[in-house]
Amino acid sequence: MYATENTPWDAIVIGSGMGGMAAAAALSHVGHKVLLLEQHHTLGGLTHSFSRNGFTWDVGVHYLSEMAPGDRARALLDWLCDTPMDFVPMGSIYDILHIGSAEPLSLSRPYESQEMDLKDRYPDETEAIEAWTKAMRSGHDAMYKIFPTRAMPEVAGDMLDWWNRSSISKWCARTTQQVIDEITDNPELAAVLSAQWGDHGGRPSKASFAMHALIAGAYLPSGAWYPVGGASAYAEHILPTITKRGGEARAGVRVDELLFDGDKVVGVRTENGTEFRAKVVISDIGARETVDSLLPENLGYEDWIAEIRTLPCSIAHFNLFLGFEGDIEAAGATRANHWFYPTGATDVVWTDAPDGSPPHMAVSFGSLKNTAHDPGPRRKHMGQAIFWADWSTVEEWSDMPGSTRGEDYKTFKQRAEDTLMGHFENCFPELAKLVVYHELATPLSTVNYTGHRKGAFYGLDVTPERVMCHALRAQTPVSGLYLAGQDVASPGIPGALWGGLLAAASVDRRVFRHFQR
Template identity: 30%
Template sequence: MISKIPADTHVRNDSIRQGITKKRVEDFANAGPVDCIIIGSGLSGLTTAGMLSRAGWRVAVLEQHDVAGGTTHQFVEEGFEFGTGLHYTGDVLPRSTLMDALTDGKLKWAEMDAEYDHCELMGKDIDEVKDRLVFTKGFRKMRDRLHKQFPEECMCEKEAISRYYKECFKAHAAMGPIVLSKILPGFMVSLLRPLLDRWYHSAQNKTTLEVMRDCGLSDDLIGKLTFTYGDFGTTPDESPFMVQAMLTCHWFRGAFYPVGGPEQIAATMVPTLEKNGSKVWVNARVETLLLSADGAVEGVRVKGMDIPCNTVVSSVGALNTYMKLMNDKMPLPRPVQDLRHELRSAEKLKPGMSMISLFVGFEGTCESLQLPNYNTWMVSSWDHGANIKRMNEEGLDAPFAMMYYAFSSAKDPTWHVRFPNKVSCEILAPCSYALFEEFEKSRWNKRTDDYEAMKEVLTERLLDHMFERMPHLKDKLVHVSMGTPLTINHFLNSTRGEVYALDHTQERFDPKYQQMLTAKTPITGLYMTGQDVLFSGVVTAYMSGIVTVAAMSYSALLKNADVLFRATPTVWGESQVKGAKKFNIVWVLSVVFVVLAVLLVYMR
């Protein structure tokens, strides 16, 4: 729901910080059968749990951290509140009737500036036209802005811009075969495979760079249009064009931020789960899956405690699920062994980009400090692939390939009530994991002096870049702390500090590997949800929860139809869709396929 938000809507509760104990598990099990265990409490896990709970399932969600929410959680340090993963999103969640139901209508959203993303070259002396680009809400407005900003590119370039957007719309439709291939029964997917592959192949078989060059765009403009590769972590020369297309289309309706901060997502979803008879426990790192002699799921082990259950959903990614929760002594089916081999080799399926995060606090108010309600991106050049290559080769001496900074306090209308005369800023930048490998075995918060010295160097450099644009903030700085890829390993149990799970390369989206990264795994009773099932990002995490429920139980999916197959009035570009409610045609078509699949199953 998008509306004017009063300041007292901030939800505070203890349900997102309820630790696991043997007594709590026993009491929950004694109250009735545990229908499903979900590993991880990020948005994909909570969406899956929420939909199953609405369908009458009793679900236990297990979170390794001391607070639920995954990368939507927040933390407070020296009186400043910081987000850890969700910095903005498009309008899918704010306008979702399902999300409204899963949060009992308590999650609110604030819209950011219409010009929500600004990007420019690093350095002091930049040309406002040639070295800068602003992304704005509305397809037509964005297209017209590009036509106006690049007149010297001649008419063929103008046509190229329009051709690029046409290709985006066409590639965006590739989501259809991906979703259908992950929710339909195996025999039906095999039956439709030639059609699905042909539909999907047209969007997957070329990189972003190749398609945009084919459209006639210059390399300089390609670099400007793809600076948000930082939203999924793979540069245009390696990512399939459909990922760029989906990201481009995602922002046409503007950018939004959760009122009260990203933690409000879990803070509003968990009480709704509990009201429906489910539980969320933190400090509950799953040590291993429990499998029967014939390879079926029998439960999980947490802190030496076995929790029996015949249905388990993992939302912690392919690397964690297949490499850390399983071992070679288990009776694993051949497809799972093959996937483990691919993940171990890290040739085609490799960890995604690692980043450093800087959490900065200033004294003052958003108004007095003139803070913008948009995101600022900076790049060392418009050749993103070359920037990343240089970063990996030159290490600490290399310029930052890209950096992002934004003020969450300027995006949240309740901030000034909760944290008067304080503002916070989050700065992100890709980094080479090799810089931190030598410190892997050291403990969080107790690492070596060399590690701390390197953090100081990186901190100063990031702040220098920001102060070039906002020098008036320098004297207002009162707090700064840095998180590195090792911090991400500690809190998210990542392998190499990856923030977007598996790298979004062309190889990952090859049909061969997409058949491996399905919601329904070859292990009986084990399901996957999260970024590796679809793509990175908060919206696709949410959508992957829906996909997983569809793969688990068509009955549970249909019991959510009252909110799933409707959408609120929305704006696409500059056209208004009228009416209080409308059917979501994508999900209606999906359910038609599901019903047909069920009928075919019963006819066999």
């Protein structure tokens, strides 16, 4: 027996991550009554924050691009928000690379400054560095030729792809490593050029170069930014846009399946059996998760479903949440992020957990970037150390609920935490002395909180096949069903924002008018 809520919704959005919030708020702005449903007990998806022992961490926000006043993404975000969010710049230097035994290399903006950073370090590679800058600009532009097709009817999108086929083939169809190999044979410079791949989760040998150029290059024009008040500010500012226009945002509601009238999606059924009806349903839970968990068997559309299922997941990760007390800047913490590759190799992930040394670590100190953070008399600060890893490290426990994983998993997790804390201490010996709290999240945590298969932090991997995949258009072949979020556009918060806007524009073309803001 199922209970049906009688409220007639114009749209239901599944998942309250950045893509879901953006889609819901955009449709609310043009007159739609939207119901936003989130399985987790906190709204916001990977923009949510959590607290332990007086410390608060932002789960999925470490820095942001295109948030300067006047940037198009910033203008669109301002439109989505009930009250504008504030962002603070991180400064001219936003990433510091530690490649093997080489001296740390600070990356600054804009393009011209970063090109000079590289030429100062590698004076014999001037021609290669100039070629890299040119390639980055071209790859970035190629991705923006693909994005509009994600909100177009199939025929129009195919025509635009054909028109741009030369640029797409040159930059989207090749991997980051292929482009680097054409530019330089200097192994240290090659490592530097690929080091920021963790910003999109695509290993250099697998990722579309255009996606790397889009994400890594996005910080160069107007810098890196951080939300004042932390990541939770997104939900605080966007959700009222929905609720003040007759919509609702509900946490702790897991959607189990879609409802159909013939071959058209007309609503959703939740885990507890409640049914909600709507004219359209937008899924922000991931393309693969949508086809695997929400669609009934024998629905049809086998080609579309099969194309999505051929696309691999992005990388998994371990996240070490760190709580400090003391003067962390004097001990080595910075507003800029740090990328460590101790062996000098960058196309690497942690495969021999829990005891093997991780080949990579990315470190971010969110409280130094958030000007609203009050460290108090005990000078409390927060940081995160992220370690990209293979799903196989935790796969044996993946089918077990958290409460039933047993002593083997507890031992594994503790040993992994000890190993990773030791690695952090090796890289930041003085900072490690100020750590008063630490907690490890494994790839299983990502599965639990996001539902992403294999702990894929960024959804689908950013392979050339994914970048050029026609099955990832926002309007699916299933009538009444749309996709939103980073799988539609690109990984990360800005990409998910665009993915949500493209979904909303596919539902109601009036949203397109605001893309020129």
